Amino acid sequence: MDFGKIFSVSLIYATFRSATPIIYAALCAAITQQADILNIGTEGIMLTGAFAAVAVSYLTGSWLLGVIVAMIAGLIMAMIMAVGHIRYKAEICAIGMGINLFALAITKFLLNSALGKSGTFSEPGIIAIPRVSLPFLAKVPFLKEIFDNWCITEWFVIVLIILVWFVFYKTVWGLRLRAVGQFPMAAQTAGINVNSMKYRAIAISGLIGGLAGAHLSLGYSKMFTENMTNARGFMGVAAMYFGGAHPILTAAGCLVFGLTDSIGARLQAYGVPSQLVLLMPYVVTIATLAVSMASKMAREKKKKSALAKA
């Protein structure tokens, strides 16, 4: 096994590339999490966005329209969850799983009936999200390998991380959102409409989730496969957990998966069976979750301990 071939500079971009869809998913989940709503439906929202993006891109020839419709599709799925959970008191995990299964079914159904295909949809007519080649990078070989040829949504995810961080901790809306998530009654007695905040949080989450899917099918790849999210939405939720819904920490967590994914792909070249490689990211996610929750508990225990210095 040539470690040089595995751990090369191109691994950095490969990690980021793998991580990006998960970062989008994690941000989707983080927004609702600040309002104390666990968005288990992230997977379904993402899958719906992925399908919408490909279908619209193929049918209209415009990737931008595909992305926009994907975001709207994500919004619609999220609003179903919002209405069900807030107005009709559905348990969030139950309706979230319902949305996931619905997304699986409806995308399969529309793939069959509207696009006439089954399994995978990969036509040349699909317009992918364009890639950007920055001219000044061409001179610097090291940076070129890492930063060249990123698609727009990969650049945008960095912008989004900063944007979300800013909204959470610097804006009025962010403060109210966090109050709603931590002590809704306190927010209510301050005159804040708690339900309205929750609806808005879920709506924005839906938009980002749709974008996550669009990136997956038009940026990361250039096709739609049944169940192409393949639990990446859940990895995003897991990352959200160990980032504590803080955008920057969460994004860092996603890079861990990206790394495992990329290393795994390279290991396959050395004869490691594909299934064992494929399960690595999942195992790493679970392990990371376990470790981060355990250390969180340990920190809390220490803080509350009477033996700690006052």
Next chain:
Amino acid sequence: MNVAVKSIQKILLTMLLALAIGALFILFIGENPLEAYGALLRGAFNGKLKIGTTLASFTPLLLTSCAFAVAAKAGAFNVGVEGEVFLGGITAAYIGINWTFLPAPVLLIVCFLGAMTVAALWALIPAVLKAYYRVSEVCVTILMNSVALYITSYLVSGPMSAGVANAQSLPVTVNLPQFMKPSSVNAGLFIALITVVFMIWVLNKTTFGYKVKTVGTNPSHAEYVGISPKKIFIQSMMLSGALGGMAGCIEVLGVHGYFLNNFAAGLGSNGMLASLIVKNNLVFAPFMSFFLAVLKSGAMGMQQSTGVPKSIVDTITAVFIIVATMELLFQFKDKKNKKEKSK
């Protein structure tokens, strides 16, 4: 009793709504919903083969919905039933293929015990993570499903492979007799039914059942009265896993005769769906499982005789669950005074 009647009423209304929405989808693709639903029913019931297939679909769902419900009673959201089915199946296959030194009836029992034990241990992992480290079992079990799929897939493509083009294991040496050939419904149906009845009894009449219900509704109170929430949570998850493992064992020994790659796809999630729709009620879950089995086995027939694809059934089921989770829907039929939006 009034509560039970109201619950059934609500479920039926929800079912109608889901079927209505499904009809809209069918219209959208230019087909006739009544024809489609008719074809669906015929596909499920018309003839011995069809009925047998429906019952064969019903068997694993009986157990997986019960598995999910049992875990839910303790407050656990065990999406990992599917993974437990896979692992139960692979264990049953391994024992059934290799432990031929045991006489056949014993081997059969050991297959079941092995499947249930391994599946229970698989469920132990997310259970411990949740009980001791507060890790969301929803996330972990979903991720572990993928892991289970890949592990078993690897095993039947590699070490346990039968060497044929299809990824499957060697045939097992014991079987559950099928009684309605050529459909694959087998003696496992009765094992499943008895098990489910037993579970209902356990949860309602034993002290363990009381403890599970207490932990599931108020773990803080449970701890205070001397019931260990962590222990009960873990035990319930393991029990849930064991039930999933049993389902896997029955599929391998009764339906296929060997471990077929990815055979359990959807069994766990459909069981979970059935249970969620009936609010994890162990008595209603079997009926809902039967309904879903009808939908599943009728879908093929519907796809063949009309232009409606199978996936519409999955869509209807998903809509069903979404609507069913909405607690306050259809509450207008209740006494108007009771509807208070404040605590």
Next chain:
Amino acid sequence: MSEYVIEMKDIVKSFGNVHAVRNGQFTLKKGEIHSLIGENGAGKSTMMKLLYGMYPIDDGSIRIHGDHIPSISPKIAIEKGIGMVHQEFMLVNELTVLENIILGFEPRHGITIDFDKARKTVEQYINQYGMDIQLGKKINQISVGEAQRVEIIKTLTRGANVIILDEPTAVLTPQETKQLFVILQNLRKDGKSLVFISHKLNEVMEISDRISVMRQGNYIGSVSKEETSPAELAKMMIGREVFLNIEKTQTKPGEKVLEVKDVWVSGEKEISKIRGVSLDVRAGEIVGIAGIDGNGQSELIEAIAGLRQVEKGSVLLDGKELGGLSPKQIRKAGLSHIPEDRNTRGLNRSMSIKENLIAVQVGEAPFCKGVVRDDKETMEYAKQLSEVFDIRPRDPEISTQSLSGGNAQKVVVAREVSIGGKLLVASQPTRGVDIGAIESIRKILQEVKAKGMGVLLVSADLEEILSLSDRIVVMHEGRITGRLKAEEANEDNLGLLMMGGTASAKERGSTT
């Protein structure tokens, strides 16, 4: 223009089966301090929550500054100049004091928060009323008294001219109460109108101009302070004579049933961490722990019951070391426990009365035969207890969900007292409970003591501590600040100790 700032007429409000307010009337004049009194469950708190727009009224009308307001929300109430200091503070733990104060009314710089402007504005009010508040601390780091001041500042920065205070003195020492009253007098001088909800008649007599009484959801009447007395008010509140101060039964205490030796326990807040507490309880006596809620009493009780780890030191029950034992094992060793929170700990509200009554003994005979539960025995036992402890309604099959505070508490008390054992820990046993239930529960505690059990009583209600305890221990910030015999104790010296002040050498030198 009406002379009244607030007018509430013919108010009706129900929550499901519970009729919180049947006939509510209330008026408030400008610049007055108007007390609204009644026992627990009388509807006074609900009336004010309706005024503040937290729930919609079922019937009746509300006028603010003469204008009829058909539907209120907290936002509208605040706009109209109403502020409320709730019994349970509406403060977000993870946010700072400043963030909590400005929440909902944040000074803006576009879409971002202008923290500088916020600080300046708030500091103005703090200085004007001379309140001691630190803006940078997080809520989980400040004391209860400070939290209450934050709640008051919140109302002032939002421009309140009507301020409702819901049981504000429940969490204060007698001395802090005096400080609060000074603040209230200043507010009144400034032209603010105040509503003071309480059930402490002496305080009400001291601070009010007018007093309105409610009983069981009904408005009984209003009097001005000069025209009435605590005894009169009590009679209006209850409708009959009240015998709260029962004759203390004299017993001879026996062996030590509980020994807490230099125990260190973790705490939710810095001031509630237990750092070296020792006390003991003997058979046949009631030891009362006095102290403001949140000074470690909850943590100490949890440690004794096995619900929280003892980090250092030891707890002995009848000579047996409890460290490391599970709650179940501790109960088996002879502990019964009436918890301070009957809704999360004490009861499983989703289950029936009978299921709650046997919760501790469900795995033992005669309530089960092997693994199978015995429903008949359970029912018998439940019926028996319902009779003896006067639990209403009598039917053990009904869910505890809709029980009143008093009856719910009686279920808990019935269960814990009937198990028997050596030590009964009772934490805030009469909180949120109607007078009738308070009477019976206090009587039961005396009976338990007479039967030879040791009783450890924790209560924030000084009157309760004084009337029930044989010996009193005072806690402040996780430590014991004083130990007294009941005869030596009174509101003043206890109040001082509760604030952390040192008692005189004589008082401190008393036997533990």
